[in-house]
Amino acid sequence: MKAAQKRTQAKAEYNAFLAGCPSRQLLDRISDKWVVLILCALGGDNSPGRPGAAHADAPKAMRYSEISRLLAGVSQKMLTQTLRSLERDGLLTRTVTPTVPVTVSYELTDLGLSLHHMTRGIRNWAQTHMVEVLANRENYDARTS
Numbered sequence: 001m002k003a004a005q006k007r008t009q010a011k012a013e014y015n016a017f018l019a020g021c022p023s024r025q026l027l028d029r030i031s032d033k034w035v036v037l038i039l040c041a042l043g044g045d046n047s048p049g050r051p052g053a054a055h056a057d058a059p060k061a062m063r064y065s066e067i068s069r070l071l072a073g074v075s076q077k078m079l080t081q082t083l084r085s086l087e088r089d090g091l092l093t094r095t096v097t098p099t100v101p102v103t104v105s106y107e108l109t110d111l112g113l114s115l116h117h118m119t120r121g122i123r124n125w126a127q128t129h130m131v132e133v134l135a136n137r138e139n140y141d142a143r144t145s
Contacts, residue, residue, distance in 0.1 A: 032082070036119045
């Protein structure tokens, strides 16, 4: 069996409902809030007050420090780990430019860009429906207290 045939067969056999399926690990990674926010940032969805997909800027390369400033609350360790895992999965590329000091930038790959389109929708949904969710939480807590 050729490599392409093996990949096609393996793709057909992935089922995230099965405990041993490797797609579960991938789902765990891409459902992380820092992954979603990094993909949105690199995808150009980082302008305040402009959550709509129609208003998104073009994807762009960003330096580590730019990403760190944009993602309020992320630790240096978590940001570094998340960027490395996204690079390992082929969702972004890391480019080192030999300047003084060295410049490192991150940019979405085509694979990462395809995932970004979905994470943008999740982020927009969360921002749009937060008032309703908070009200539901309050009602639930009042009923169960």
